[in-house]
Amino acid sequence: MFETLSDRLTSVFTSLRSKGKLTEADINATAREIRVALLEADVALPVVKDFIARIKERATGAEVAQALNPAQQVVKIVNEELIEILGGETRRIRFAKTAPTVIMLAGLQGAGKTTLAGKLARWLKAEGHAPLLVAADLQRPNAVQQIQVLGERAGVAVFAPEPGNGVGDPVQVARRSIDHARHAQHDIVLIDTAGRLGIDAEMMGQAADIRDAVRPDEILFVVDAMIGQDAVTTAQAFLDGVGFDGVVLTKLDGDARGGAALSVRHITGRPIMFASTGEKLEDFDVFHPDRMAGRILDMGDVLTLIEQAEKAFDADQAAKMTTKFASGENFTLDDFLEQMMMIRKLGPIGNLLGMLPGMGQMRQQIDQIDDKDLDRVAAIIRSMTPGERDNPKIINGSRRARIAGGSGVSVGEVSSLVTRFFDAQKMMRQMAGGMGIPGVPGTRR
Ligand code: GDP
Numbered sequence: 244m245f246e247t248l249s250d251r252l253t254s255v256f257t258s259l260r261s262k263g264k265l266t267e268a269d270i271n272a273t274a275r276e277i278r279v280a281l282l283e284a285d286v287a288l289p290v291v292k293d294f295i296a297r298i299k300e301r302a303t304g305a306e307v308a309q310a311l312n313p314a315q316q317v318v319k320i321v322n323e324e325l326i327e328i329l330g331g332e333t334r335r336i337r338f339a340k341t342a343p344t345v346i347m348l349a350g351l352q353g354a355g356k357t358t359l360a361g362k363l364a365r366w367l368k369a370e371g372h373a374p375l376l377v378a379a380d381l382q383r384p385n386a387v388q389q390i391q392v393l394g395e396r397a398g399v400a401v402f403a404p405e406p407g408n409g410v411g412d413p414v415q416v417a418r419r420s421i422d423h424a425r426h427a428q429h430d431i432v433l434i435d436t437a438g439r440l441g442i443d444a445e446m447m448g449q450a451a452d453i454r455d456a457v458r459p460d461e462i463l464f465v466v467d468a469m470i471g472q473d474a475v476t477t478a479q480a481f482l483d484g485v486g487f488d489g490v491v492l493t494k495l496d497g498d499a500r501g502g503a504a505l506s507v508r509h510i511t512g513r514p515i516m517f518a519s520t521g522e523k524l525e526d527f528d529v530f531h532p533d534r535m536a537g538r539i540l541d542m543g544d545v546l547t548l549i550e551q552a553e554k555a556f557d558a559d560q561a562a563k564m565t566t567k568f569a570s571g572e573n574f575t576l577d578d579f580l581e582q583m584m585m586i587r588k589l590g591p592i593g594n595l596l597g598m599l600p601g602m603g604q605m606r607q608q609i610d611q612i613d614d615k616d617l618d619r620v621a622a623i624i625r626s627m628t629p630g631e632r633d634n635p636k637i638i639n640g641s642r643r644a645r646i647a648g649g650s651g652v653s654v655g656e657v658s659s660l661v662t663r664f665f666d667a668q669k670m671m672r673q674m675a676g677g678m679g680i681p682g683v684p685g686t687r688r
Pocket residue numbers: 350351352353354355356357358359438493494495496497519520521522526
């Protein structure tokens with residue numbers, strides 16, 4: 244996600260950090276480099292201009308001149324301005340005073356609208372709502388079936404046109420779905436509408452008709468972050484043709500340029516509300532401008548990390564681990580294995596580590612870590628006796644050979660695992676002795 248931009252900005256700041264006092268020339272050079280980085284990432288020119296003007300104005304002002312560490316102050320300013328460009332506060336869904344809340348999705352065909360409808364439905368359900376997913380995209384062959392499959396996977400009810408009963412009229416389908424939602428006690432109606440491959444008057448007309456028929460509480464414009472500068476033109480066209488309240492960025496997993504999507508908020512004045520990062524239903528999250536800025540500037544997205552951890556771990560297990568972490572005592576190979584399995588539950592390990600501060604630059608190495616490595620580690624540990632797991636110091640040469648034979652790996656791999664375990668144990672002790680783990684209660688800080 245925005246990796247190229249992130250790498251560029253990080254290197255701009257790295258060279259800045261080596262400087263003490265900043266001259267005007269330093270600030271100009273930094274501004275120029277940031278400008279190039281943004282333009283290369285496809286951020287729209289007017290947005291870049293405004294952004295750079297704000298940075299320059301603040302960087303030449305008193306807040307930097309008087310700062311203890313001027314370079315860091317500049318990074319802080321860039322972070323704050325980036326959050327601002329991305330929308331400032333996190334914008335949540337506004338629910339209607341009387342149910343159902345009607346949410347309508349609009350966007351081009353292929354933007355990921357239908358997939359997003361499934362993701363949003365799943366997420367809303369997990370938040371305690373009873374959404375109804377409505378298939379009002381009658382244009383694209385299979386769209387109705389796709390919604391039905393998604394609804395089933397998300398465990399969410401679907402409203403689709405019945406054959407011979409208003410088929411072909413998405414406005415009718417949308418209107419009926421609201422009545423149905425009232426009767427069936429759904430508190431949210433989520434309407435998927437038809438898109439076209441390009442901007443098209445008929446599509447806009449149809450979306451506007453649906454809008455007028457159901458008067459949505461929220462219209463979300465869904466846009467593929469990979470389409471470059473077209474994201475801005477498309478957003479403008481939908482704003483004029485249908486209007487919308489919020490933006491959903493999709494395919495943010497694709498990297499690189501994606502910067503045009505960063506321009507959408509600034510150009511349309513509408514907040515980015517959700518981000519979609521893959522093809523699976525769970526590849527979806529609320530868009531937090533501050534966290535996204537933190538990621539782009541490689542300041543680590545520790546909040547997201549902690550939230551994901553909370554979702555993946557059961558509370559008892561987490562509490563047990565926290566105590567172990569905090570004491571640094573009795574940390575055994577079984578705990579080591581359990582800890583690795585927990586980390587694995589968090590998803591691909593590269594993504595996880597990429598969220599830690601300073602890790603962005605290590606992304607390449609991280610990408611090479613394979614989940615299969617973890618399977619091998621598990622196999623090695625499982626070939627040990629309980630006594631060996633509790634007290635790995637007893638694992639001598641002959642034990643290593645036996646364990647290697649049992650788990651089908653080389654003796655060298657067993658040795659390297661044992662060494663890694665001792666390193667981890669040492670790290671635990673150091674944490675317990677001093678720093679504590681940020682965000683984990685009960686550890687010293
Ligand atoms: P629609 O025409 O706007 O309804 O688009 P679809 O929901 O059918 O999505 C078009 C294609 O994009 C499908 O192949 C989806 O699997 C894929 N897709 C949707 N969202 C994402 C995403 O966030 N990341 C990636 N990589 N693919 C996505």
